Amino acid sequence: MLNKFIMIMVVTLLTIGLLIAPSIAFADKKGPLGFPTEIDVVPSTQNIREGNNAYWTVYLAGGTSGPYYIRVNYGDGTSPENYTRSGSHVKWHYYGVGTYNQSWRANRAGGGDYDYDYTKVVCFF
Secondary structure (H helix, E strand, O other): OHHHHHHHHHHHHHHHHHHHHHHHHOOOOOOOOOEEEEEEEEOOEEEEEOOOEEEEEEEEEEEOOOOEEEEEEOOOOOOOEEEEEOOOEEEEEEOOOEEEEEEEEEEEOOOOOEEEEEEEEEEEO
16 A cells, blocks of 8 residues: 555656656747848838839848738838738838938737838938
8 A cells, every 4th residue: 555655656746747847947948939030121212202102122031931010110200100011012102302211120920029121211302
């Protein structure tokens, strides 16, 4: 009877140990969920005439290969635009006369890292 009790206790302790040890061993291991997200926006600077749109090609890579969450601030006082895309695409925006600096931010759908790019538009008469 004592041997059976000892055997049950040993099996129970080993089972608990095997369940807890891996979670403790890997609890602080934090790695990326894929390759880092990258955003590149071209052209970086453009001159346009009043009454025309500025156009950019937005290149996205890394992360979980999309979809990506993108936030662009057009620098002209309009609200920042938030949207989701799975790959490279073209964006446009209308500007009045002036010089405007844009900021672009992208992150992968699973959250995590961000990448930034910056562009400039000069709109003249």
